[in-house]
Amino acid sequence: MDIVYENKQSCCGCGLCAAVCPKKCIQLIDDKTGFPYPVIDQTVCIDCGKCGKSCIIKNGYEYFTETPDFYAVKHKNKDIVMSSTSGGIFTAVSDYILAQDGVVFGAMLDENLNPVYSYAETQKDRDRFRGSKYVKCSSAGLFENVEIFLKSGRKVLVTGTPCQVSAVRKFAKDHPGLLTMDFICHGTPSAKFFKDYICYAQSRCRKKIVRHHFRYKSSDVMWSHTEANILADGTVDSFSYISQLCKNLFYANANLNPSCYTCGYTNPRRPGDITMADYWGIEMVMPDFADKRGTSLLLVNSSKGRDIFEAIKSELEYKSSNLAEATAGHQKHLLKPNDPNPRYAEFQQDYIERGFEYCAKKFAPLTWKDVVKSVLGETIVRRIKSRLYRATI
Numbered sequence: 001m002d003i004v005y006e007n008k009q010s011c012c013g014c015g016l017c018a019a020v021c022p023k024k025c026i027q028l029i030d031d032k033t034g035f036p037y038p039v040i041d042q043t044v045c046i047d048c049g050k051c052g053k054s055c056i057i058k059n060g061y062e063y064f065t066e067t068p069d070f071y072a073v074k075h076k077n078k079d080i081v082m083s084s085t086s087g088g089i090f091t092a093v094s095d096y097i098l099a100q101d102g103v104v105f106g107a108m109l110d111e112n113l114n115p116v117y118s119y120a121e122t123q124k125d126r127d128r129f130r131g132s133k134y135v136k137c138s139s140a141g142l143f144e145n146v147e148i149f150l151k152s153g154r155k156v157l158v159t160g161t162p163c164q165v166s167a168v169r170k171f172a173k174d175h176p177g178l179l180t181m182d183f184i185c186h187g188t189p190s191a192k193f194f195k196d197y198i199c200y201a202q203s204r205c206r207k208k209i210v211r212h213h214f215r216y217k218s219s220d221v222m223w224s225h226t227e228a229n230i231l232a233d234g235t236v237d238s239f240s241y242i243s244q245l246c247k248n249l250f251y252a253n254a255n256l257n258p259s260c261y262t263c264g265y266t267n268p269r270r271p272g273d274i275t276m277a278d279y280w281g282i283e284m285v286m287p288d289f290a291d292k293r294g295t296s297l298l299l300v301n302s303s304k305g306r307d308i309f310e311a312i313k314s315e316l317e318y319k320s321s322n323l324a325e326a327t328a329g330h331q332k333h334l335l336k337p338n339d340p341n342p343r344y345a346e347f348q349q350d351y352i353e354r355g356f357e358y359c360a361k362k363f364a365p366l367t368w369k370d371v372v373k374s375v376l377g378e379t380i381v382r383r384i385k386s387r388l389y390r391a392t393i
Protein backbone atom coordinates (compact mmCIF):
# COMPACT_ATOMS: atom_id res chain seq x y z
CA MET A 1 0.00 0.00 0.00
CA ASP A 2 1.23 3.48 -0.93
CA ILE A 3 0.58 6.83 0.80
CA VAL A 4 -0.88 10.01 -0.74
CA TYR A 5 0.85 12.57 1.46
CA GLU A 6 4.53 13.35 2.01
CA ASN A 7 4.58 13.60 5.81
CA LYS A 8 2.13 14.01 8.67
CA GLN A 9 2.59 17.80 8.76
CA SER A 10 1.20 17.95 5.22
CA CYS A 11 -2.02 15.97 5.80
CA CYS A 12 -4.96 17.26 7.84
CA GLY A 13 -7.02 14.09 7.24
CA CYS A 14 -9.85 15.98 5.53
CA GLY A 15 -10.60 12.97 3.31
CA LEU A 16 -10.97 14.89 0.05
CA CYS A 17 -8.46 12.62 -1.75
CA ALA A 18 -10.60 9.57 -0.85
CA ALA A 19 -13.82 11.34 -1.90
CA VAL A 20 -12.51 12.25 -5.40
CA CYS A 21 -10.88 8.87 -6.12
CA PRO A 22 -12.73 7.38 -9.13
CA LYS A 23 -11.83 3.82 -8.06
CA LYS A 24 -12.72 4.40 -4.40
CA CYS A 25 -9.43 2.77 -3.47
CA ILE A 26 -8.31 5.28 -0.81
CA GLN A 27 -9.17 4.58 2.79
CA LEU A 28 -8.56 6.80 5.80
CA ILE A 29 -6.83 4.73 8.45
CA ASP A 30 -6.01 5.94 11.96
CA ASP A 31 -2.38 5.98 13.07
CA LYS A 32 -1.37 5.06 16.63
CA THR A 33 -2.31 8.51 17.94
CA GLY A 34 -5.77 8.27 16.35
CA PHE A 35 -5.40 10.70 13.44
CA PRO A 36 -6.71 9.47 10.07
CA TYR A 37 -4.36 9.28 7.07
CA PRO A 38 -5.17 8.19 3.50
CA VAL A 39 -3.86 4.82 2.33
CA ILE A 40 -4.12 3.71 -1.32
CA ASP A 41 -4.91 0.14 -2.35
CA GLN A 42 -2.34 -0.17 -5.16
CA THR A 43 -4.01 -3.27 -6.59
CA VAL A 44 -6.99 -1.11 -7.62
CA CYS A 45 -5.31 2.30 -8.19
CA ILE A 46 -5.18 3.43 -11.85
CA ASP A 47 -2.63 6.16 -11.08
CA CYS A 48 -4.90 8.97 -12.34
CA GLY A 49 -3.36 11.44 -9.86
CA LYS A 50 -6.73 12.97 -8.84
CA CYS A 51 -5.95 12.44 -5.18
CA GLY A 52 -2.74 14.49 -5.29
CA LYS A 53 -4.34 17.23 -7.41
CA SER A 54 -7.21 17.59 -4.94
CA CYS A 55 -5.02 17.98 -1.82
CA ILE A 56 -5.85 21.29 -0.13
CA ILE A 57 -2.40 21.60 1.48
CA LYS A 58 -0.11 20.35 -1.31
CA ASN A 59 -1.73 22.66 -3.89
CA GLY A 60 -1.67 25.75 -1.68
CA TYR A 61 -4.31 26.83 0.80
CA GLU A 62 -7.27 28.43 -1.04
CA TYR A 63 -9.14 31.36 0.47
CA PHE A 64 -11.43 34.27 -0.41
CA THR A 65 -9.38 37.20 -1.63
CA GLU A 66 -11.78 39.96 -0.51
CA THR A 67 -10.87 41.75 2.74
CA PRO A 68 -13.23 40.42 5.42
CA ASP A 69 -15.77 42.64 7.22
CA PHE A 70 -15.37 42.23 10.98
CA TYR A 71 -18.26 42.35 13.47
CA ALA A 72 -18.91 41.69 17.14
CA VAL A 73 -22.28 39.90 17.29
CA LYS A 74 -24.73 38.50 19.82
CA HIS A 75 -28.00 36.76 19.07
CA LYS A 76 -30.94 38.81 20.39
CA ASN A 77 -32.41 35.63 21.92
CA LYS A 78 -30.38 35.14 25.12
CA ASP A 79 -31.46 31.48 25.52
CA ILE A 80 -29.68 30.85 22.22
CA VAL A 81 -26.57 32.69 23.44
CA MET A 82 -26.57 30.57 26.61
CA SER A 83 -26.77 27.32 24.64
CA SER A 84 -24.08 28.38 22.13
CA THR A 85 -20.34 28.61 22.53
CA SER A 86 -20.03 32.36 22.12
CA GLY A 87 -22.73 34.70 20.79
CA GLY A 88 -24.84 32.21 18.80
CA ILE A 89 -23.96 33.30 15.26
CA PHE A 90 -24.09 29.67 14.07
CA THR A 91 -27.74 29.41 15.11
CA ALA A 92 -28.68 32.66 13.34
CA VAL A 93 -27.08 31.54 10.05
CA SER A 94 -28.37 27.96 10.24
CA ASP A 95 -31.93 29.14 11.09
CA TYR A 96 -31.88 31.15 7.88
CA ILE A 97 -30.73 28.15 5.81
CA LEU A 98 -33.34 25.84 7.41
CA ALA A 99 -36.07 28.42 6.71
CA GLN A 100 -35.13 28.16 2.99
CA ASP A 101 -35.68 24.35 3.18
CA GLY A 102 -31.90 23.98 3.30
CA VAL A 103 -29.71 21.41 5.02
CA VAL A 104 -27.11 22.13 7.72
CA PHE A 105 -23.95 20.07 8.22
CA GLY A 106 -22.17 20.21 11.54
CA ALA A 107 -20.25 18.32 14.20
CA MET A 108 -21.77 16.50 17.15
CA LEU A 109 -21.03 13.85 19.74
CA ASP A 110 -23.15 10.75 19.08
CA GLU A 111 -24.77 8.68 21.86
CA ASN A 112 -21.42 6.95 22.51
CA LEU A 113 -19.62 10.32 22.61
CA ASN A 114 -17.93 9.72 19.24
CA PRO A 115 -17.26 13.05 17.46
CA VAL A 116 -18.92 12.81 14.03
CA TYR A 117 -20.26 14.96 11.21
CA SER A 118 -23.95 14.81 10.50
CA TYR A 119 -26.64 16.87 8.82
CA ALA A 120 -29.88 18.42 10.01
CA GLU A 121 -33.09 19.41 8.26
CA THR A 122 -34.87 20.64 11.40
CA GLN A 123 -33.93 23.06 14.20
CA LYS A 124 -34.15 20.22 16.74
CA ASP A 125 -31.54 18.16 14.89
CA ARG A 126 -29.44 21.25 14.21
CA ASP A 127 -29.25 21.98 17.94
CA ARG A 128 -27.00 18.89 18.32
CA PHE A 129 -24.30 20.86 16.46
CA ARG A 130 -24.37 23.76 18.89
CA GLY A 131 -21.34 23.91 21.14
CA SER A 132 -17.70 23.59 20.13
CA LYS A 133 -16.20 20.11 20.29
CA TYR A 134 -12.45 20.54 20.62
CA VAL A 135 -11.65 17.33 18.80
CA LYS A 136 -11.29 16.05 15.23
CA CYS A 137 -14.62 14.84 13.82
CA SER A 138 -14.82 11.99 11.36
CA SER A 139 -15.76 13.29 7.91
CA ALA A 140 -17.18 9.89 6.84
CA GLY A 141 -20.10 10.48 4.47
CA LEU A 142 -19.68 14.26 4.48
CA PHE A 143 -18.74 14.80 0.83
CA GLU A 144 -21.19 12.25 -0.52
CA ASN A 145 -24.13 13.70 1.42
CA VAL A 146 -23.27 17.30 0.50
CA GLU A 147 -23.25 16.25 -3.17
CA ILE A 148 -26.64 14.51 -2.89
CA PHE A 149 -28.34 17.56 -1.36
CA LEU A 150 -26.74 20.05 -3.77
CA LYS A 151 -27.75 17.92 -6.76
CA SER A 152 -31.32 17.83 -5.50
CA GLY A 153 -31.38 21.65 -5.57
CA ARG A 154 -31.35 22.22 -1.78
CA LYS A 155 -29.29 24.98 -0.16
CA VAL A 156 -26.50 23.48 1.93
CA LEU A 157 -24.64 25.05 4.86
CA VAL A 158 -21.39 23.30 5.82
CA THR A 159 -19.76 24.32 9.10
CA GLY A 160 -16.40 23.03 10.28
CA THR A 161 -12.70 23.54 10.76
CA PRO A 162 -11.08 25.70 8.05
CA CYS A 163 -9.47 22.62 6.46
CA GLN A 164 -12.76 20.71 6.33
CA VAL A 165 -14.60 23.70 4.87
CA SER A 166 -11.84 24.23 2.31
CA ALA A 167 -12.06 20.57 1.27
CA VAL A 168 -15.85 20.73 0.86
CA ARG A 169 -15.65 23.91 -1.21
CA LYS A 170 -13.06 22.32 -3.48
CA PHE A 171 -15.13 19.13 -3.77
CA ALA A 172 -18.33 21.05 -4.65
CA LYS A 173 -16.45 23.40 -7.00
CA ASP A 174 -18.01 26.44 -5.34
CA HIS A 175 -21.57 25.31 -6.15
CA PRO A 176 -23.96 28.31 -5.93
CA GLY A 177 -26.18 26.43 -3.45
CA LEU A 178 -23.30 25.89 -1.00
CA LEU A 179 -22.66 28.23 1.93
CA THR A 180 -19.62 27.58 4.11
CA MET A 181 -18.85 28.65 7.65
CA ASP A 182 -15.44 27.99 9.17
CA PHE A 183 -14.06 29.11 12.54
CA ILE A 184 -10.83 30.55 13.82
CA CYS A 185 -9.18 27.34 14.88
CA HIS A 186 -6.83 26.41 17.73
CA GLY A 187 -6.33 22.94 16.15
CA THR A 188 -7.78 19.55 16.97
CA PRO A 189 -6.76 16.56 19.09
CA SER A 190 -7.77 13.12 17.75
CA ALA A 191 -11.06 11.38 18.43
CA LYS A 192 -9.07 8.54 20.04
CA PHE A 193 -7.51 10.98 22.50
CA PHE A 194 -10.95 12.30 23.51
CA LYS A 195 -12.33 8.77 23.93
CA ASP A 196 -9.30 7.84 26.07
CA TYR A 197 -10.03 10.91 28.20
CA ILE A 198 -13.67 9.87 28.69
CA CYS A 199 -12.63 6.32 29.71
CA TYR A 200 -10.08 7.70 32.19
CA ALA A 201 -12.55 10.26 33.61
CA GLN A 202 -15.21 7.54 34.04
CA SER A 203 -12.74 5.30 35.84
CA ARG A 204 -11.79 8.17 38.17
CA CYS A 205 -15.36 9.27 39.01
CA ARG A 206 -16.68 5.69 38.92
CA LYS A 207 -19.78 6.78 36.99
CA LYS A 208 -20.76 6.73 33.34
CA ILE A 209 -20.35 10.07 31.56
CA VAL A 210 -23.39 10.57 29.35
CA ARG A 211 -22.45 13.97 27.94
CA HIS A 212 -19.38 16.16 27.73
CA HIS A 213 -19.63 19.94 27.26
CA PHE A 214 -16.43 21.43 25.86
CA ARG A 215 -17.77 24.91 26.65
CA TYR A 216 -20.11 24.81 29.61
CA LYS A 217 -22.32 27.79 30.53
CA SER A 218 -24.82 27.99 33.39
CA SER A 219 -26.13 30.62 35.78
CA ASP A 220 -22.82 30.52 37.70
CA VAL A 221 -20.45 29.55 34.88
CA MET A 222 -20.43 32.30 32.30
CA TRP A 223 -18.53 32.76 29.04
CA SER A 224 -15.12 31.20 29.60
CA HIS A 225 -13.52 27.94 28.68
CA THR A 226 -14.96 25.64 31.32
CA GLU A 227 -15.66 22.03 30.42
CA ALA A 228 -18.24 19.78 32.08
CA ASN A 229 -19.02 16.10 32.38
CA ILE A 230 -22.67 15.16 32.84
CA LEU A 231 -22.81 11.92 34.77
CA ALA A 232 -25.44 9.18 34.45
CA ASP A 233 -27.09 10.22 37.73
CA GLY A 234 -27.56 13.77 36.41
CA THR A 235 -24.63 15.30 38.36
CA VAL A 236 -22.82 18.10 36.52
CA ASP A 237 -19.07 18.08 37.12
CA SER A 238 -17.69 21.39 35.88
CA PHE A 239 -15.21 22.05 38.64
CA SER A 240 -12.97 19.08 39.45
CA TYR A 241 -9.44 18.60 38.12
CA ILE A 242 -10.72 15.64 36.05
CA SER A 243 -13.52 17.70 34.42
CA GLN A 244 -10.95 20.28 33.17
CA LEU A 245 -8.24 17.78 32.19
CA CYS A 246 -9.22 17.55 28.50
CA LYS A 247 -9.02 21.37 28.26
CA ASN A 248 -5.68 21.53 30.07
CA LEU A 249 -4.16 18.99 27.67
CA PHE A 250 -5.67 20.89 24.69
CA TYR A 251 -3.84 24.05 25.80
CA ALA A 252 -0.62 22.10 26.37
CA ASN A 253 -0.44 21.92 22.53
CA ALA A 254 1.11 18.50 22.52
CA ASN A 255 -1.81 16.52 21.11
CA LEU A 256 -3.00 18.47 18.06
CA ASN A 257 -2.99 17.11 14.53
CA PRO A 258 0.62 17.56 13.26
CA SER A 259 -0.67 19.71 10.36
CA CYS A 260 -2.29 22.20 12.79
CA TYR A 261 1.12 23.60 13.81
CA THR A 262 1.72 24.89 10.28
CA CYS A 263 -1.92 25.57 9.33
CA GLY A 264 -2.28 28.11 6.50
CA TYR A 265 -5.65 29.32 7.83
CA THR A 266 -4.40 30.88 11.06
CA ASN A 267 -4.72 34.37 9.55
CA PRO A 268 -7.45 36.63 8.10
CA ARG A 269 -7.39 34.80 4.72
CA ARG A 270 -10.40 32.56 5.21
CA PRO A 271 -11.77 29.55 3.31
CA GLY A 272 -15.41 29.97 4.41
CA ASP A 273 -18.00 32.53 3.26
CA ILE A 274 -18.33 33.34 6.96
CA THR A 275 -15.92 32.79 9.85
CA MET A 276 -17.12 32.47 13.45
CA ALA A 277 -15.07 32.77 16.62
CA ASP A 278 -15.12 33.87 20.22
CA TYR A 279 -14.65 37.62 20.55
CA TRP A 280 -11.90 37.23 23.17
CA GLY A 281 -10.81 40.57 24.63
CA ILE A 282 -14.07 42.37 23.79
CA GLU A 283 -14.12 43.89 27.29
CA MET A 284 -10.97 45.84 26.30
CA VAL A 285 -12.10 47.17 22.91
CA MET A 286 -15.92 47.48 23.29
CA PRO A 287 -16.63 47.45 27.03
CA ASP A 288 -20.24 48.59 26.54
CA PHE A 289 -20.94 45.70 24.14
CA ALA A 290 -19.24 42.99 26.27
CA ASP A 291 -21.63 40.40 27.66
CA LYS A 292 -20.70 37.75 30.22
CA ARG A 293 -23.02 35.32 28.37
CA GLY A 294 -20.74 35.46 25.29
CA THR A 295 -20.05 37.44 22.13
CA SER A 296 -19.08 36.06 18.72
CA LEU A 297 -16.47 37.50 16.43
CA LEU A 298 -17.79 37.33 12.86
CA LEU A 299 -15.79 37.68 9.66
CA VAL A 300 -17.80 38.06 6.45
CA ASN A 301 -15.50 36.94 3.67
CA SER A 302 -17.47 36.75 0.40
CA SER A 303 -20.44 38.25 -1.42
CA LYS A 304 -22.51 35.18 -0.46
CA GLY A 305 -21.51 35.77 3.16
CA ARG A 306 -22.52 39.42 2.91
CA ASP A 307 -25.97 38.49 1.51
CA ILE A 308 -26.54 36.14 4.43
CA PHE A 309 -25.41 38.73 6.97
CA GLU A 310 -27.87 41.27 5.48
CA ALA A 311 -30.65 38.66 5.71
CA ILE A 312 -30.01 37.70 9.35
CA LYS A 313 -28.78 40.92 10.95
CA SER A 314 -32.23 41.75 12.36
CA GLU A 315 -31.78 38.67 14.63
CA LEU A 316 -28.53 40.06 16.00
CA GLU A 317 -27.09 42.85 18.09
CA TYR A 318 -23.91 43.78 16.22
CA LYS A 319 -21.11 46.32 15.99
CA SER A 320 -18.53 46.81 13.25
CA SER A 321 -15.00 45.91 14.20
CA ASN A 322 -11.59 45.42 12.57
CA LEU A 323 -8.52 43.20 12.65
CA ALA A 324 -6.66 45.31 15.24
CA GLU A 325 -9.60 45.15 17.68
CA ALA A 326 -10.25 41.48 16.99
CA THR A 327 -6.66 40.56 17.83
CA ALA A 328 -6.29 42.87 20.84
CA GLY A 329 -7.23 40.02 23.22
CA HIS A 330 -6.18 36.38 23.07
CA GLN A 331 -7.21 35.81 19.45
CA LYS A 332 -3.80 34.56 18.39
CA HIS A 333 -5.04 31.97 15.88
CA LEU A 334 -6.06 34.81 13.57
CA LEU A 335 -2.35 35.66 13.38
CA LYS A 336 -0.37 32.44 13.69
CA PRO A 337 -0.67 28.73 14.43
CA ASN A 338 0.15 27.27 17.83
CA ASP A 339 3.75 26.37 18.49
CA PRO A 340 4.05 22.73 19.41
CA ASN A 341 4.80 22.01 23.05
CA PRO A 342 8.61 21.95 23.46
CA ARG A 343 8.19 18.32 24.60
CA TYR A 344 5.84 17.43 21.72
CA ALA A 345 7.89 14.41 20.52
CA GLU A 346 8.15 13.09 24.09
CA PHE A 347 4.38 13.42 24.50
CA GLN A 348 3.70 11.52 21.25
CA GLN A 349 6.04 8.71 22.24
CA ASP A 350 4.59 8.50 25.76
CA TYR A 351 1.04 8.45 24.43
CA ILE A 352 1.77 5.62 22.00
CA GLU A 353 3.85 3.57 24.45
CA ARG A 354 2.30 4.33 27.84
CA GLY A 355 -1.18 5.67 27.14
CA PHE A 356 -3.47 8.53 28.17
CA GLU A 357 -3.22 8.35 31.96
CA TYR A 358 0.57 8.49 31.96
CA CYS A 359 0.55 11.54 29.62
CA ALA A 360 -2.15 13.29 31.64
CA LYS A 361 -0.19 12.94 34.88
CA LYS A 362 3.03 14.05 33.21
CA PHE A 363 1.79 16.94 31.05
CA ALA A 364 -1.23 18.25 33.01
CA PRO A 365 -0.54 17.20 36.61
CA LEU A 366 -2.71 18.08 39.58
CA THR A 367 -1.34 21.42 40.85
CA TRP A 368 -1.49 23.24 44.18
CA LYS A 369 -4.16 25.50 42.60
CA ASP A 370 -6.41 22.47 42.00
CA VAL A 371 -5.89 21.35 45.59
CA VAL A 372 -6.68 24.85 46.98
CA LYS A 373 -9.78 24.98 44.77
CA SER A 374 -11.01 21.63 46.03
CA VAL A 375 -10.46 22.72 49.66
CA LEU A 376 -12.25 26.07 49.16
CA GLY A 377 -15.09 24.39 47.31
CA GLU A 378 -16.90 25.14 44.07
CA THR A 379 -19.31 27.83 45.26
CA ILE A 380 -16.68 30.04 46.91
CA VAL A 381 -14.26 29.84 43.97
CA ARG A 382 -17.02 30.60 41.43
CA ARG A 383 -18.19 33.58 43.52
CA ILE A 384 -14.65 35.03 43.65
CA LYS A 385 -14.21 34.45 39.90
CA SER A 386 -17.50 36.09 38.98
CA ARG A 387 -16.63 39.15 41.16
CA LEU A 388 -13.26 39.44 39.42
CA TYR A 389 -14.99 39.09 36.03
CA ARG A 390 -17.56 41.76 36.84
CA ALA A 391 -14.73 44.07 37.89
CA THR A 392 -13.17 43.77 34.42
CA ILE A 393 -16.27 44.89 32.45
Ligand SMILES: Cc1cc2nc3c(=O)[nH]c(=O)nc-3n(C[C@H](O)[C@H](O)[C@H](O)COP(=O)(O)OP(=O)(O)OC[C@H]3O[C@@H](n4cnc5c(N)ncnc54)[C@H](O)[C@@H]3O)c2cc1C
Pocket residue numbers: 083084085086087088089090091105106107108115129130131132133134135136137159160161183184185186187188276277278279280296297331333
Ligand atom coordinates in the same frame (compact mmCIF):
# COMPACT_ATOMS: atom_id res chain seq x y z
C1 LIG B 1 -11.76 22.68 17.31
C2 LIG B 1 -12.16 24.11 17.49
C3 LIG B 1 -11.19 25.08 17.71
C4 LIG B 1 -11.56 26.43 17.87
N1 LIG B 1 -10.59 27.36 18.11
C5 LIG B 1 -10.96 28.66 18.30
C6 LIG B 1 -9.97 29.66 18.56
O1 LIG B 1 -8.77 29.36 18.64
N2 LIG B 1 -10.39 30.96 18.72
C7 LIG B 1 -11.71 31.30 18.64
O2 LIG B 1 -12.03 32.47 18.81
N3 LIG B 1 -12.67 30.38 18.38
C8 LIG B 1 -12.32 29.06 18.21
N4 LIG B 1 -13.29 28.14 17.93
C9 LIG B 1 -14.66 28.60 17.64
C10 LIG B 1 -15.54 28.85 18.86
O3 LIG B 1 -15.30 27.85 19.83
C11 LIG B 1 -17.04 28.85 18.48
O4 LIG B 1 -17.33 27.74 17.66
C12 LIG B 1 -17.45 30.07 17.79
O5 LIG B 1 -17.23 31.15 18.66
C13 LIG B 1 -18.91 30.04 17.31
O6 LIG B 1 -19.75 30.26 18.35
P1 LIG B 1 -21.34 30.09 18.26
O7 LIG B 1 -21.85 30.59 19.56
O8 LIG B 1 -21.92 30.66 17.03
O9 LIG B 1 -21.29 28.51 18.09
P2 LIG B 1 -22.12 27.26 18.40
O10 LIG B 1 -23.60 27.46 18.28
O11 LIG B 1 -21.62 26.71 19.64
O12 LIG B 1 -21.75 26.36 17.10
C14 LIG B 1 -20.64 25.59 16.98
C15 LIG B 1 -20.37 25.35 15.49
O13 LIG B 1 -19.09 24.74 15.37
C16 LIG B 1 -19.22 23.49 14.69
N5 LIG B 1 -18.28 22.58 15.33
C17 LIG B 1 -18.17 22.35 16.66
N6 LIG B 1 -17.18 21.49 16.89
C18 LIG B 1 -16.65 21.14 15.71
C19 LIG B 1 -15.61 20.27 15.30
N7 LIG B 1 -14.89 19.58 16.16
N8 LIG B 1 -15.36 20.14 13.99
C20 LIG B 1 -16.09 20.82 13.08
N9 LIG B 1 -17.08 21.68 13.40
C21 LIG B 1 -17.36 21.84 14.70
C22 LIG B 1 -20.65 23.06 14.83
O14 LIG B 1 -21.04 22.22 13.78
C23 LIG B 1 -21.35 24.43 14.79
O15 LIG B 1 -21.46 24.84 13.47
C24 LIG B 1 -12.94 26.79 17.79
C25 LIG B 1 -13.91 25.80 17.59
C26 LIG B 1 -13.54 24.47 17.46
C27 LIG B 1 -14.61 23.42 17.24
